[in-house]
Amino acid sequence: MSGAPDDAVQRIFGPNLLHNNNLLYNVKFISACFSGAVAGVLGLENTLGFALFALSTLFTTSILHFVNFRGRSKSYVQGGIVEVLNPGQENVFSFILVWTLFYGIVHVYD
Amino acid sequence: MGATSAPSLYLDPQIRDWVLFPITVVMILVGILRHYVVLLLQTPPKKLPRAAIREQRALMQSNVLRATSANSPIPFTLYKSISQNLSKAFVDGKYLKDGPPKGDAPSTPPNPLTDPQAMDGMMAGMKTQMVMMVPQMVIMGWINFFFEGFVLIKLPFPLTLGFKSMLQRGIQTPDMDVRWVSSLSWYFLNFFGLNGLYRIILGGDNAADAAQNMAASPFAAAGAPQPGQPQDYNKLFKAECDNLEFSEGLHKWVGEDVETRILRKYGRIAP
Numbered sequence: 001m002s003g004a005p006d007d008a009v010q011r012i013f014g015p016n017l018l019h020n021n022n023l024l025y026n027v028k029f030i031s032a033c034f035s036g037a038v039a040g041v042l043g044l045e046n047t048l049g050f051a052l053f054a055l056s057t058l059f060t061t062s063i064l065h066f067v068n069f070r071g072r073s074k075s076y077v078q079g080g081i082v083e084v085l086n087p088g089q090e091n092v093f094s095f096i097l098v099w100t101l102f103y104g105i106v107h108v109y110d
Numbered sequence: 111m112g113a114t115s116a117p118s119l120y121l122d123p124q125i126r127d128w129v130l131f132p133i134t135v136v137m138i139l140v141g142i143l144r145h146y147v148v149l150l151l152q153t154p155p156k157k158l159p160r161a162a163i164r165e166q167r168a169l170m171q172s173n174v175l176r177a178t179s180a181n182s183p184i185p186f187t188l189y190k191s192i193s194q195n196l197s198k199a200f201v202d203g204k205y206l207k208d209g210p211p212k213g214d215a216p217s218t219p220p221n222p223l224t225d226p227q228a229m230d231g232m233m234a235g236m237k238t239q240m241v242m243m244v245p246q247m248v249i250m251g252w253i254n255f256f257f258e259g260f261v262l263i264k265l266p267f268p269l270t271l272g273f274k275s276m277l278q279r280g281i282q283t284p285d286m287d288v289r290w291v292s293s294l295s296w297y298f299l300n301f302f303g304l305n306g307l308y309r310i311i312l313g314g315d316n317a318a319d320a321a322q323n324m325a326a327s328p329f330a331a332a333g334a335p336q337p338g339q340p341q342d343y344n345k346l347f348k349a350e351c352d353n354l355e356f357s358e359g360l361h362k363w364v365g366e367d368v369e370t371r372i373l374r375k376y377g378r379i380a381p
Contacts, residue, residue, distance in 0.1 A: 025306075029306035029307070029309070029310065040266070044266065046268060093299070093302035094303040096267075096299065098303070100266060101134075104126070104262075108119075109123050
């Protein structure tokens, strides 16, 4: 009936949007932790470690996009697939934290 | 002990058991504690008298009415009557907290320092700030006191020499690789990295989230007035009258010509 952007925004149901966003954030955090653990255990250094983080972000995004969102990220997340791709500003630190932790446990300590 | 990058240092596993894990566990637990302390310290919002609430809500009501005016679910007569009612009340000053402005007394916005409601808001913000800052200081002091003078862990990624003074505080080796860091840097890593964990354990807006608090603190500490509170409602109401009139012009009922549209849809009359 009306395709104007204002009306489209008005039709979004608040609690659903919030729930989706929280879910997305949690998934990204947990995937950052696991990829940090993998990087640490494997003993990856420098750029290899960050490459693993980028790879895991891409992998998570593709699973979310194709399985959960059934190929239509725009319907579930505001900002479409670019928003899903963004790993979240704090998850980089979480990745580094878990990476350092596991690297230290496995490779530095006897 | 002066090895740089090729032969690595051997660290006592007891350091891992007694420093690495305890620091992390303590920070997680203190974060959870902070969240609950803030929750307990929160005073329930003061119940406002009906006139004050009406003053705040009248603006919202008019905004909601105007928001859908171009595609309005209510027919024009109903819309117009609500809109006119609100306009008249705004102009008369009926919805103002202290009643219509008396005569030509200059209406000044309530001073944030003396208006008790704004004070409560600022106090709540400052209390949260204190609860956030104090445990951080305490933990940093604890770490500096007990866990100083030894290397804790090796970072998997390189950093520039500039970080050496910050991350290797207390270790007097001028040419050790910057990747070997002391306990304080582990504290910083935890400080930034545990926010996601808090969000999972404590739910969405928890008080332990460092990033949110740091972003909010410059504004709360500067005592910026909360939106809507110390503002002059009289002026706002007058401005709102104009907006209402404008939206009245824009009004279009979704049910307009609905009979024609249905007939057209089912092919009874020519499109």
